[in-house]
Amino acid sequence: MTSGVQQDITLQGVTKSFGAPGRQIEAVAPTDLVLQAGSMTALVGPSGCGKSTLLRLISGLEVPTRGQIRIGTETPDQLRRRAGLAVAFQDAALLPWRTVTGNVALGRSLAHRPRDRAAVAELIRLVGLSGFERHRPAELSGGMRQRAAIARALAGLPELLLLDEPFGAVDELTRDRLNTELPPLWEARGATAVLVTHSVAEAVRLSDRIIVLTPRPARVAADIAVTLARPRTAEVLASDAFRAICAQVSQALRLHQVSEGIPAQ
Numbered sequence: 001m002t003s004g005v006q007q008d009i010t011l012q013g014v015t016k017s018f019g020a021p022g023r024q025i026e027a028v029a030p031t032d033l034v035l036q037a038g039s040m041t042a043l044v045g046p047s048g049c050g051k052s053t054l055l056r057l058i059s060g061l062e063v064p065t066r067g068q069i070r071i072g073t074e075t076p077d078q079l080r081r082r083a084g085l086a087v088a089f090q091d092a093a094l095l096p097w098r099t100v101t102g103n104v105a106l107g108r109s110l111a112h113r114p115r116d117r118a119a120v121a122e123l124i125r126l127v128g129l130s131g132f133e134r135h136r137p138a139e140l141s142g143g144m145r146q147r148a149a150i151a152r153a154l155a156g157l158p159e160l161l162l163l164d165e166p167f168g169a170v171d172e173l174t175r176d177r178l179n180t181e182l183p184p185l186w187e188a189r190g191a192t193a194v195l196v197t198h199s200v201a202e203a204v205r206l207s208d209r210i211i212v213l214t215p216r217p218a219r220v221a222a223d224i225a226v227t228l229a230r231p232r233t234a235e236v237l238a239s240d241a242f243r244a245i246c247a248q249v250s251q252a253l254r255l256h257q258v259s260e261g262i263p264a265q
Ligand code: ADP
Pocket: 018, 019, 025, 026, 027, 045, 046, 047, 048, 049, 050, 051, 052, 053, 054, 216
């Protein structure tokens, strides 16, 4: 059993542009960041600003145009190749011919973890898919597919967990339950996590730090520490301190909202 990687994620002068020279779209402006080992960071920002691109860069699925990313001394690609990181994307990306159990078990085997039926069944239970073990992705709703994808990502006990709007299609009640029950799974192991979410309240509830990004190209607009006690009990979530941080994040988002390059009022 691997404990947390205990390695910071370092981004140095990282940029990302897409497209042919001369017609390039700059998705990520020069970015320097250190994400502390064992912490959860939320990335929030307007649609299309470059959040997923930043996450994909950290995952090693995209390569920076300039600059470098390290997790400890490893490149994201090295960490990915030894299955030290797992990603749950918004579009779930399950294998269509595999059942829920098959997809979740794959998360374990790809991470070179021994077979463990009980662990797989427990994860499926935790994401609320008991009774759907033998269903294939096409037989599930979008929210159920996302939950299966989260179970698959967690099944490999990753050191680094990257979540791209993982609860986007999940109904509010289930989302609330997942936001309570899932974080202990990675917190207990000291895993490092990065979450992209549209929900300010979810970002504040789950993370230690919130990076607010500008409209494209993404740059850091605000860097807000979430100094709330853990676990984030109903009492913490109802506190003035919680509301104050939510207001701070919302204000940072509004401040940097632009339309056609013109700052909003
Ligand atoms: P977000 O996740 O914040 O909504 P993305 O990171 O998906 O935003 O996209 C940021 C910008 O980069 C968008 O303008 C998008 O069209 C562009 N982009 C993302 N991926 C690619 C790609 N593979 N090729 C070309 N452009 C891309």
